[in-house]
Structures are given as structure tokens and as C-alpha cells.
Amino acid sequence: MLIDVHAHLDNELFSKNINELIEECKKNNVKEIINNGLNLESNKNTLELSKNFDLIKASFGLYPLEAEKINSSNFNKLKSHIIENSENIIAIGEIGLDGKYSKDLKLQEKYFTELLKLAKEINKPIIVHSRQAELKVLELLKINKMEKVVMHSFTGNKKIAKEIINNNWFFSIPPCIINSKHFQFLVEITPIENLLTETDSPYQYTNHEPNKPFFVKYSIEMISKIKNSNEKNISQKVFDNYKNVFIN
Numbered sequence: 001m002l003i004d005v006h007a008h009l010d011n012e013l014f015s016k017n018i019n020e021l022i023e024e025c026k027k028n029n030v031k032e033i034i035n036n037g038l039n040l041e042s043n044k045n046t047l048e049l050s051k052n053f054d055l056i057k058a059s060f061g062l063y064p065l066e067a068e069k070i071n072s073s074n075f076n077k078l079k080s081h082i083i084e085n086s087e088n089i090i091a092i093g094e095i096g097l098d099g100k101y102s103k104d105l106k107l108q109e110k111y112f113t114e115l116l117k118l119a120k121e122i123n124k125p126i127i128v129h130s131r132q133a134e135l136k137v138l139e140l141l142k143i144n145k146m147e148k149v150v151m152h153s154f155t156g157n158k159k160i161a162k163e164i165i166n167n168n169w170f171f172s173i174p175p176c177i178i179n180s181k182h183f184q185f186l187v188e189i190t191p192i193e194n195l196l197t198e199t200d201s202p203y204q205y206t207n208h209e210p211n212k213p214f215f216v217k218y219s220i221e222m223i224s225k226i227k228n229s230n231e232k233n234i235s236q237k238v239f240d241n242y243k244n245v246f247i248n
């Protein structure tokens with residue numbers, strides 16, 4: 001049983017063959033895929049996908065670089081849409097900060113903080129993007145006393161990773177771990193109880209091919225090697241973690 005906690009299947013790359021893709025995921029034993037919305041339109045498309053396919057669960061968010069483009073009236077619309085659909089979503093994400101491509105990090109912080117508060121109000125876990133802004137993200141998560149947190153494709157240093165583990169938060173591990181010393185090390189230092197799997201499909205291309213949710217099998221393969229356990233056992237543990245964070 002495989003889990004992808006971070007995908008963007010509403011991306012236009014999948015629009016023509018979404019039915020085939022979902023069938024392929026089922027054949028490959030994928031049990032759940034969390035589709036992460038990036039803005040209001042993408043949140044609406046995410047909801048549609050979750051209604052059409054049992055396999056897909058909805059998470060509504062505001063991508064950090066989208067937060068730089070939004071005005072406060074459109075932000076309020078996005079927020080109301082989340083509140084109206086709180087029964088239909090299992091998380092808030094993708095949200096966070098992006099230092100790499102940021103033009104206005106303060107603006108990103110403002111909306112990220114508002115969404116952290118909203119997640120607490122409606123009692124949802126969060127799926128967090130923290131590229132080149134890991135320390136600031138950690139600070140905001142701590143200030144806002146967040147409980148259920150999944151750090152997506154985390155590329156921060158060991159010190160910050162340890163703090164995330166000490167808070168009993170989660171890392172979702174992408175298929176590129178196969179070739180990434182960084183993710184291999186992250187898995188080494190993280191207890192299995194704090195690991196999940198993700199793809200970020202269709203982003204983070206593998207061999208020039210769009211990423212697909214069932215490629216989490218590569219994450220499981222590598223985690224099993226590092227944790228010296230079999231793949232069945234590891235995928236069961238990751239599934240249990242998934243239930244603990246998103247379902248219970």
C-alpha cells in the first residue's frame with residue numbers, strides 16, 4: 001500500500017490522461033494521493049478531482065510564490081473557500097515560504113501565518129514548502145504552536161531537521177532519494193514514525209519524464225534499505241503514519 005501525500009494532479013500535463021493515470025496508480029497499489037492546491041483555482045480543481053476519484057484526497061493551499069501575487073480581497077475569497085469546504089479537505093497545503101524565488105518574503109510570511117492560524121481553527125494538518133527559508137518556517141511553526149506538520153521535500157540542514165523531529169513533525173520523502181545523498185541522510189536521522197512519502201507530481205521530473213504518484217515506490221525502496229527492513233513493513237509503517245496525521 002502506497003501513499004503520496006503531495007501531488008498536483010490538476011496540472012495540465014495530466015488533464016488528458018487522468019483516468020489512465022489513476023488506473024496505473026491503482027495497479028501499482030497506491031491507496032491514497034493528497035492533491036495539494038496552489039491557489040483558489042487549483043483548490044477548486046483539487047476538490048473536483050477528489051469528488052471524481054476515491055483515491056484522491058483534497059488539500060487546499062496557497063503556494064508561497066502565489067502569495068506574492070494575491071491581494072487581500074482575493075486572499076479572503078481563498079480563505080472563505082477553505083472554511084466552506086473544511087469537511088471536504090484533509091489538510092491545508094501547499095503553504096509555506098520560498099526564499100529561492102522570493103520577491104517579497106514579508107508578504108509570503110503574512111499569508112502563511114494567516115493560513116497557519118486557519119489550520120488550527122479548523123483543526124487540519126498542514127503540508128509545508130520551505131525551500132531556502134527553513135529557519136523562518138521553523139520559527140513561524142513554533143510561534144504558532146502547530147501540531148500536525150508535514151515538511152514537503154525538505155532541503156534544510158541537520159540542525160533544523162532535528163528540531164522538526166523533536167516536535168514530532170513529519171518529512172515526506174520524494175522518489176529522487178534514489179540519487180540524493182541529502183534525502184538519504186535525512187531518512188537516516190529520522191525515526192520511521194516521522195516519515196511519509198510524496199512525489200510532487202508532475203514536478204521533480206525523473207529521467208525527463210513527469211513524476212507520477214506511484215513513483216513513491218522508489219522512496220519506499222530506499223527507506224527500506226536505509227532502515228534495514230523489508231518494503232512491506234516500511235510501506236505499512238508509512239501508511240500508519242499517514243492515518244495518524246490525516247485521518248485520526
Ligand SMILES: [Zn+2]
Binds near residue numbers: 008036094200
Ligand atoms: Zn508541490
